[in-house]
Amino acid sequence: MNTAPDVLYKNDPIEDFEERANTVEMTQRMLQDAAGPVADAFRHDMSPTSWLMGPVGSAKTTTCVAKCFLIARQQHRSIVDGKRKLRIAVVRSDYRRLWESTIPSYLDVWPREWGQWHGGKGNPASHIFELPDPQTGEILRLEFLFRAIGNDRAEDFARGFQANVVWMNEADLFAPDAYGWFFMRVGRAFKNEMPNGPDGKQLPPIKMVFGDFNAPNEENWLAKRMIDPRYEHEFHVQPGALLDNGEPSPAREGFMDDEYYIGQRQKLDDYDLKRMVMNKLGYSRTGMPVYGDYHPDRHDLGEEVRARADLPVTVGVDGGGKAAAVIGQRDDFDRVIAYDEVVTAKDQRTDGYSFGKRVAEFMCSPAGGYARHVDRNMVYHVIDPSNQFGGTEIGANFMDSYASGWREVTGLPCRIVPAETNDPDERVGANRRLMQDMREGRPRKMVSKRCPNLRAAYRGGYKLHLKNMASGDAVWRPVKGNHHDNVADADQYMTLFHTGIGSNAARPSGLNGVGTRIGTKPVAPRRIRATAL
Incomplete structure (x- = not known):
């Protein structure tokens, strides 16, 4: 200085x-x-x-x-x-x-x-x-x-x-x-x-x-x-x-x-x-849930509610040996809803090709119910941006093989979109803002009961710990490697795609020329930079 x-x-x-x-x-x-x-x-x-x-x-x-x-x-x-x-x-x-x-x-x-x-x-x-x-x-x-x-x-x-x-x-x-x-x-x-x-x-x-x-x-x-x-x-x-x-x-x-x-x-x-606000020292957050404001009675959605067939869906993907995917969509009331999940079991590991096939098979099955989205090429896979831009060779290889597995089942290219950031504060913040914001009497982030692993993560399995940074600062970060973090990260990538980051971020809406309605006003489509693999 x-x-x-x-x-x-x-x-x-x-x-x-x-x-x-x-x-x-x-x-x-x-x-x-x-x-x-x-x-x-x-x-x-x-x-x-x-x-x-x-x-x-x-x-x-x-x-x-x-x-x-x-x-x-x-x-x-x-x-x-x-x-x-x-x-x-x-x-x-x-x-x-x-x-x-x-x-x-x-x-x-x-x-x-x-x-x-x-x-x-x-x-x-x-x-x-x-x-x-x-x-x-x-x-x-x-x-x-x-x-x-x-x-x-x-x-x-x-x-x-x-x-x-x-x-x-x-x-x-x-x-x-x-x-x-x-x-x-x-x-x-x-x-x-x-x-x-x-x-x-x-x-x-x-x-x-x-x-x-x-x-x-x-x-x-x-x-x-x-x-x-x-x-x-x-x-x-x-x-x-x-x-x-x-x-x-x-x-x-x-x-x-x-x-x-x-x-x-x-x-x-x-x-x-x-x-x-109350000016009281905080208790130790070690082991506390990342989303303390997630309440099942408010944020859970019944199994009978399904994604709209006329609007694209997004698949948030967290890669690696414990890969997870969350399938979601933004509805007419500007709510981001996680409808389904595909999660690697606790005692198993996977690879990109196998996981890509598994996601495709689920979405094309009657249980998944996304065959129409797949046939019309209305599926976007949202990933960690470091995987797209060579941040890690392992991540890039996973997504390449994931895309191969998807093509093997669907016969269609895998449309991959990097999330806007992989910063944990931004990802968690985007999700938390939606959980707190109400629209038509319901929060703007909801999770279907068809996502038991994601619901378990948000009810407390997805925890905080104190991490020492290179700068010498100690910051609170979600625990990695406890089974719950993969599905939570996948959901956060999916959510980021629909919200952007920061309170003044542009609202992403229409995909591939298909507009989304917010309330009663149609929102103009935005161009999505998707890589077809």
């Missing part, structure tokens, strides 16, 4: 008197407005280390911005020009989150037009400006450096730090050793501009690390630090936005409105609701 002083020492005070007056007014308002007594205590905490834990929408980011101003007021005046100067490194785990969340919230407080702004989206940035203290009139110089640790080790990232303060935004997402490395590197900026104390020795500049975060899992490094008697004084814990009964908390001063939290209650599963 290069923060060379010659780049940062440009003279950029706010010269316009009207703008300066507006600046004073905005700063006074910021100092007066606090999201409750906990946030106010945190921003006035000048300890070397302090943390703010709170629910979503509780003004944590803007509280941290205000804290930076208050810290600057405590810095010694420079012997060079008499200004109080503070350099703050605002650090996030990755640049996507930095630019999508942290920087927009920061700019709600300090406009980009003040002083100098350097850097563009996806890259490091800096914001340097001077403003008067509204109470003393002294000039404060604030230098904000926006950085993301990415895949670097914390030790490597922290080298070259020349900052007084590090603000760890969403601190629970950092590797456990990051805080220690950051603390060793702060307190170095403006060191040569500090005055001497009464004893004639030069005073040190401010040295501080603070952070904000949502309530983490009990296994997170910050959760462990919270319960350590040596460090518990560092933590400022805001009240939850919702009470245990789901009603808005009367103590949530300065938070978002009731409608926001009621909406969160409807969107989040119980685990995330307790952490993100």
Whole structure:
């Protein structure tokens, strides 16, 4: 992280008197407005280390911005020009989150037009400006450096730090050793501009690390630090936005409105609701189901409901020795339904050719009931994209032989479409959003009772475990290799085909010129890039 002083020492005070007056007014308002007594205590905490834990929408980011101003007021005046100067490194785990969340919230407080702004989206940035203290009139110089640790080790990232303060935004997402490395590197900026104390020795500049975060899992490094008697004084814990009964908390001063939290209650599963909204430490998720919001009485569909014969079907395929396939379709009400499954037995293994034949034989049989779809070439096989593009030789070979087995039975080419991603967070997220979203009184993701293995996976067989990443982060991921993951992955590929990824993804609908109806409005077909094998 290069923060060379010659780049940062440009003279950029706010010269316009009207703008300066507006600046004073905005700063006074910021100092007066606090999201409750906990946030106010945190921003006035000048300890070397302090943390703010709170629910979503509780003004944590803007509280941290205000804290930076208050810290600057405590810095010694420079012997060079008499200004109080503070350099703050605002650090996030990755640049996507930095630019999508942290920087927009920061700019709600300090406009980009003040002083100098350097850097563009996806890259490091800096914001340097001077403003008067509204109470003393002294000039404060604030230098904000926006950085993301990415895949670097914390030790490597922290080298070259020349900052007084590090603000760890969403601190629970950092590797456990990051805080220690950051603390060793702060307190170095403006060191040569500090005055001497009464004893004639030069005073040190401010040295501080603070952070904000949502309530983490009990296994997170910050959760462990919270319960350590040596460090518990560092933590400022805001009240939850919702009470245990789901009603808005009367103590949530300065938070978002009731409608926001009621909406969160409807969107989040119980685990995330307790952490993100009620501000309670999460229990260990090891062994917990991936889809805690799957409820058989709500998401299961009777065996008598069959796929429509006039619309294409998609077959999500998870390859390998324990291959599984899920056959689904999107219906008139924009619901994605898993109608049937083909699963390798627990005590058996398979190969691509045999599995391709088995899927084709099932779909052409009376029990399957997809003969018309097959005859009209209205079947799309959705696969892990790494198999399509050579991510693994084993995966590519499996799909080639799978296609051969399909052709052997049907006499038709196998139309293969790579899923949009194989990222587990995106796959699980796409499925979860449909499970939570209601349409015509039913969830937008449903599973037929003809899929016993998929239903067993979603009822709890498909579990979470904590996985250590190359970056040093520990993230929750579905367990692999327990029989349930193959059929769940197959279903997720099928679902991705119909939904895309992300809340603003385009809605895939018509296939091969056949339109799908959503409600009463026909949706235009999209071109599907299918490879015929």
